[in-house]
Amino acid sequence: MTVDVAMIKKHKACVLVWVLFVCFSPSAETLHILNREGYLSDQVTARFEQNTGHRIEQIYYDNEKRRNALLDRADKYNFDLVLVDHNSARIFGARGLFSPLTLEQIPNLDQVPAFRKEQCGQFGAPYFWSTLGILYRADKVQPPPSSWRDLLVPDDHLKGHVGMLDNSLDTLVPPLAMLQQPLDSDDNQVLREAFSLLKAQSSWVLTYEYPRTYIRHDQQADRLYMAQGYSSDRAAMNTFSDQEHWRFVLPDEGTLVRLDCLAIFRHSPHQALATEFLNFLNQPEIAALNAEQTFATPANDAALTLLSGQFGQDSSIFPLVPALQNGQLAPRLDPKNMEIRNRITLAVLKNHETR
Template sequence: MKIRALLIPLVLSLMAGAAHSETLRLLNWEEYLSPTVETQWENKTGHKIESVFFDNDQKRDEILLNAEHHIIDLAVVDEIVAERFGEDQRLIEITEELVPNLKHVGKFWRQRCSKYAIPYFWGTLGIVYRSDKVPTPPDSWRDIVEPSDKLKGHIGMLDDYTDMLAPAIFMNGHKLNTEDADELKQAFEVLKQQSADVLTYDYIITYVDSSPKSDDLHMAVGYGGDQYILNERAGNDDLWKYVIPKEGTVLWVDCLAIPSNSKNIKQALTFLNYLSDPVVAAQHAEDLYYATPNEAAMNHVSDKYKNDSEIFPPRSILAQSDLYEEMTNSNIEKRLRITNAVKNIHESKQTR
């Protein structure tokens, strides 16, 4: 999920002097830990979970890269960061010996999260839209990159050097992780043109939760599962819908890791084992409505969840999906220049 909340960086520093062993601090997206599962853990162990939220990958990485100034015991990371930070000895290695319930998790997802993290949830990138404002469901990335006149000014994008570019890259028929300068330039030209039609580059849940203009957001790039959180907020199960565009998408997996400087490593491992219990994993998945990588948990979920094609897309869609891959520093720098330039162009147009 890469999904999704308001970052509170000052709190992290202030918390440093107030740590106590009864509390695990989890660096996470907002609405990405089931309250029921959290309460059950606290009742079972007497230990609390204190969540610290971030709203994009770059901010999360900044916190983990400056871990000596913060107290984080667990962190939701993507598969690229799990491998990279693990090799840099910023995360501990996790084995079945340390987390016995890891045996219930699918091999593919375990490999994606490397030996330094365990799979948390997986899903896809797509388009989230309000059915009352967008009566005809979008079916192409072009619908959000080149919106109709009615949708101009009502579009949401993501502030991320991969996911902001993804719609334009897929629309142009290119691969997500392309390093081709001409292909990246094409994506930039598309996004530059689109910038006048964008309402926000905030993550959709963050924007809906925090902006007085949230009712103006009608369509946004988001992650499969976001629609359920938005509908819960709205008190309407059918307001927000989610589609995977026909050109293909990204297949992502979020991983749960333990920073090597945590003072509560033993307790954090116990929490990972708890989350990986099939019954707990099933409860967690149904509560949040994201796809669980825990194969044994599928024996404990409802048919409604198991058969939901928005959570578990058809194989034909998965076959079209790209995976996040490690990028060269040069590629990352190019993409960061593009995203920063697009946001600057957008801001300049808003102030006119």
């Protein structure tokens, strides 16, 4: 069973709580995972349920602001695991929200490179990694974009056809990279310039919803021609839209590399089952299946040799080393910087809504 947080966000919290406490057979435990839609293979969950007799239930979020709001009230919900970026794994783990993880509990993590385990820290199990770039429809956008400027200052025919993300880090990457400024800049003048670019661009923006969510659920999905998004989104968007027009490009100015981690809530009553599930996900053949079914890049290197040739050679999912040279792991922002950026994104959205 799955529940889409975005679809019920306008309802009271009690609705979500009621949904999560659906009664199941007393012989089976149920793991509730707060996750992005499409980031866990149905075949993988089916195998785990068949092997163990237990159940997997996913609750979806479509942006990190909503996820963080849920994390702040996690003890009131029935969540066991959550998908978070590596910075959030460390931040919320340090606050006591997550349980620490060890190789003794999850021995298959020994097949994950040490630097990725270090990035997720003691509270996160590395899951997928991806790069931030530009998604575009090859039948609508010619020539192909190559710069963040193509997204921020688009051609006139793209007015009302552009998508952007809505969070304090990703939204600011295009203008900061275009201005050749550090992606974690806290310089007020630089951030004002970035805000000006985003405000001017808002007249071209169709949506600030996560692109793969928008493509799958919105009735105006066919109006989206170009969007900010991650490398793992391209193949999924082609599948959801039942076409092969979507492409992905890493802009010349540089970009972010995102590492997603899975964390277990400290309050979860299913600690043993949750660690068993994380160990299952890191079996090489399962990690490979999960990657191919979700169109994502596995953090488990042992899975790489088990991937099909066509999937393993997809340069949007596995960018070539030269394309990654201008990439950097998503930086951790201090609270003041985060607050300023949140005000910027809120102002941009308000400007978009009132245009």
